[in-house]
Amino acid sequence: MTRITAWRRHPLARYAVLILALALVGMVYAAFIQAGKPADAALAAGKVDDVAEGKSLFVQHCSSCHGMNAQGTTTAPTLIGVGAAAVDFQISTGRMPAGAPGPQAPRKPPAPWVNETTTRQIAAYVQSLGGGPMVPAGEQVDPKLGDAGKGGELFRANCIQCHNWAGAGGALTQGKYAPNLNAATPTQIYEAMITGPQAMPVFNDTTITPEEKRSMIAYITQVREQKDPGGFGLGRIGPVTEGLVAWIVGLSALALAAIWITAKKRQKS
Amino acid sequence: MSDVLTSTPKAVSGPANFLDERLGGGAFLKRNLRKIFPDHWSFLLGEIALYSFVVLLLTGTFLTLWFKPSMMEIAYDGSYAPLKGVMMSEAYASSLEISFDVRGGLLIRQMHHWAALLFVAGMMVHALRVFFTGAYRKPREINWLIGVLLLTLALAEGLTGYSLPDDLLSGAGLRITEGVAISLPLVGTYITFFLFGGEYPGGDVISRFYSLHILLIPGILLALVSAHMVLMWVQKHTQMPGKGRTNQNVVGAPFYPAFMAKAGAYFLFTLGVIAGLATFTQINPIWIFGPYTPADVSAGSQPDFYMGFLEGALRIMPPWEINLFGTSHAGTLPLSVLIPALVPMGIIMTGLALYPFLERWVTGDHREHHIADRPRNNPHRTSIGVSAITFYGVLWLLGANDEIAANFHISLNMTTYAGRVLIFVAPALAYLIAYRMCLGLQRSDQAVISHGVESGVIKRLPHGEFIEVHTPPAEDMEAHLRGKEAVPMLPVAEDGAGIPPAGMRGPLGRLRARMSKAYGGEKIPLEDGHGHGHDEHAAIEHGEAHGGDEEHAAVGAGGDDRSLTH
Numbered sequence: 001m002t003r004i005t006a007w008r009r010h011p012l013a014r015y016a017v018l019i020l021a022l023a024l025v026g027m028v029y030a031a032f033i034q035a036g037k038p039a040d041a042a043l044a045a046g047k048v049d050d051v052a053e054g055k056s057l058f059v060q061h062c063s064s065c066h067g068m069n070a071q072g073t074t075t076a077p078t079l080i081g082v083g084a085a086a087v088d089f090q091i092s093t094g095r096m097p098a099g100a101p102g103p104q105a106p107r108k109p110p111a112p113w114v115n116e117t118t119t120r121q122i123a124a125y126v127q128s129l130g131g132g133p134m135v136p137a138g139e140q141v142d143p144k145l146g147d148a149g150k151g152g153e154l155f156r157a158n159c160i161q162c163h164n165w166a167g168a169g170g171a172l173t174q175g176k177y178a179p180n181l182n183a184a185t186p187t188q189i190y191e192a193m194i195t196g197p198q199a200m201p202v203f204n205d206t207t208i209t210p211e212e213k214r215s216m217i218a219y220i221t222q223v224r225e226q227k228d229p230g231g232f233g234l235g236r237i238g239p240v241t242e243g244l245v246a247w248i249v250g251l252s253a254l255a256l257a258a259i260w261i262t263a264k265k266r267q268k269s
Numbered sequence: 270m271s272d273v274l275t276s277t278p279k280a281v282s283g284p285a286n287f288l289d290e291r292l293g294g295g296a297f298l299k300r301n302l303r304k305i306f307p308d309h310w311s312f313l314l315g316e317i318a319l320y321s322f323v324v325l326l327l328t329g330t331f332l333t334l335w336f337k338p339s340m341m342e343i344a345y346d347g348s349y350a351p352l353k354g355v356m357m358s359e360a361y362a363s364s365l366e367i368s369f370d371v372r373g374g375l376l377i378r379q380m381h382h383w384a385a386l387l388f389v390a391g392m393m394v395h396a397l398r399v400f401f402t403g404a405y406r407k408p409r410e411i412n413w414l415i416g417v418l419l420l421t422l423a424l425a426e427g428l429t430g431y432s433l434p435d436d437l438l439s440g441a442g443l444r445i446t447e448g449v450a451i452s453l454p455l456v457g458t459y460i461t462f463f464l465f466g467g468e469y470p471g472g473d474v475i476s477r478f479y480s481l482h483i484l485l486i487p488g489i490l491l492a493l494v495s496a497h498m499v500l501m502w503v504q505k506h507t508q509m510p511g512k513g514r515t516n517q518n519v520v521g522a523p524f525y526p527a528f529m530a531k532a533g534a535y536f537l538f539t540l541g542v543i544a545g546l547a548t549f550t551q552i553n554p555i556w557i558f559g560p561y562t563p564a565d566v567s568a569g570s571q572p573d574f575y576m577g578f579l580e581g582a583l584r585i586m587p588p589w590e591i592n593l594f595g596t597s598h599a600g601t602l603p604l605s606v607l608i609p610a611l612v613p614m615g616i617i618m619t620g621l622a623l624y625p626f627l628e629r630w631v632t633g634d635h636r637e638h639h640i641a642d643r644p645r646n647n648p649h650r651t652s653i654g655v656s657a658i659t660f661y662g663v664l665w666l667l668g669a670n671d672e673i674a675a676n677f678h679i680s681l682n683m684t685t686y687a688g689r690v691l692i693f694v695a696p697a698l699a700y701l702i703a704y705r706m707c708l709g710l711q712r713s714d715q716a717v718i719s720h721g722v723e724s725g726v727i728k729r730l731p732h733g734e735f736i737e738v739h740t741p742p743a744e745d746m747e748a749h750l751r752g753k754e755a756v757p758m759l760p761v762a763e764d765g766a767g768i769p770p771a772g773m774r775g776p777l778g779r780l781r782a783r784m785s786k787a788y789g790g791e792k793i794p795l796e797d798g799h800g801h802g803h804d805e806h807a808a809i810e811h812g813e814a815h816g817g818d819e820e821h822a823a824v825g826a827g828g829d830d831r832s833l834t835h
Contacts, residue, residue, distance in 0.1 A: 170568025243574030
């Protein structure tokens, strides 16, 4: 038997091949994902009237579903009265323009033409149609000014039914879901509360005051930035991943240990 | 060397004699330290549960030193910032204190929780090992029943312990417990008010669960674990079939020193795995969940894994309820809670407890068994076991259907509908597949015994045909395979006049006879008696005679029949 044949027949060879194959598939996949990413083509915006410029952007990127005058069509709702905050939320999180029809538009990297200026312009245009909630000012969403303890109580009373105790998200009916809150900026969290995107209800200023909203943002950001004190956090989704670890890591390790200490020395033939 | 020990040193023999003369333990130890234990990796699975239990007792004692089982409302003033000033129960506050302000507290708390998961998981795999090898058969039925009781109590112990920190997640579990209790017909309201000391959640349940969790249930567990061990010791451990192993002997290593070293090492392994998990992976982060108030509930609320099957049953149950006399004033029977809470648990626990007796009834087997069955050699038992695992597994999986839906982007509704079908279809399918696999494995054993093992040597015969030379199996392997025994069957044959034997004439008797016929008997005999291939092969054997080597005997299998799976 040549040495290569001996290696090929080694008991660990099949595992080595499997790991190599998995690594190869992973690399090819990663390469494709990279290639598929849109290049960052920031658009230099001139000093033009925001509303007029916004309308032209709207016609280019939004009107095919929302209609030429944002009046809504059979496929998408009207945008009259949704306000600048809704536009800012949807476009800055990449949910709009929607990629593909589905139960819910997912958060994704924003379209190449999206930047602060173009978002502001479309928001100004939609705001001009029928008013609505405005994009919050910086200090309105500053986590440092909020009271995390109070915010936590409000968060538990109002948000975790769908978004989970750690903002890890959760399932809703018919393929809809409450997204993970880790990626949302304080502004986006505030906007989501006042505009109620997709399946989310609106929490207006009489239900939860702006100060309370700021406290909730303080709690959300504080908890998500916290380092898990107990070790690897397992996605912070609770007993499901814990049970998986108990079986796949704990029990498997102990079964292997049992096999090891009861193994008999193989007799050389 | 002149200082070789020829006699026991006085420092050892003195106290030993003192003790022996008073306690008389010498003879007992002499006999028992040499007790033989058979060796197989699967025999150690039960020890996972045993050693986890030891860890649970030790870490649990540590936790009681700081835990306050009180539901009195206080404002939090510990070191976890996001909860500063929040009103919570003393139980929750003291759990936070253990986690953040007691040195080593979080590690011990996490060890306690991981050990609890491994305790139940260890019991489950141990029970499955005993089931699939038929080690519950006479004389071990009582020990099997103790085991079933231990498993049930472990679930109760887990539920009470899980509720103690009074965090939002455990509160959801407590609320479901209350929902189940209150949905019991007639007595439900009384039981609930008795358990919670008034309206839910009341102010008593934590301290009551505390007494149950640290005193009553562990006490019973400890007593039953001891009984389990003593019975195992007295009745001796079963052994796998093999060379020199009979129903009358035990082949293995003596308790002292060999088995004791292994058991000691395995305790350290278990402790190491638990401590390792507790160090590197976070479990039950109660500070993220927040304090319990009945008004709040979170997405992704789940019980610990061993309760997952009840959660799953609840989730796939259609909303059925019966209003007595057509009005809810006369009373409501909430089947949507009662069925999932009681039926799956009843099927699994009752099924486990009754199985040894049902099997004996069906097979009429009253002999003692000390040799374990290989699972393939009792295909119906194995299939029933696999079917039960599938039933449990489907429910368990659906207990996490919201996480599955959210993380794999499947519609939550679809998981529920699929679960309602799978709960009936999957166990049936699993039964069929397991049964066929058992027969397939039996056939491969048969091939090894009657045709030998593939040697990897390809031989070209004079007329050009290639065959693979088979060699006889190694002696110990052959003994292992030949340990197979036909599954016993009742005398069901009808006599000449077509009359079945006594006791098998009524409807129940006929059912018993039919079940016995299906369950018992030899499906695939080890030696295939059909002797095919030998005629056409004689020529080959002759033609080969000049080879005169040892693989010769095995070549006889050739002909059309070289594959092991024919």
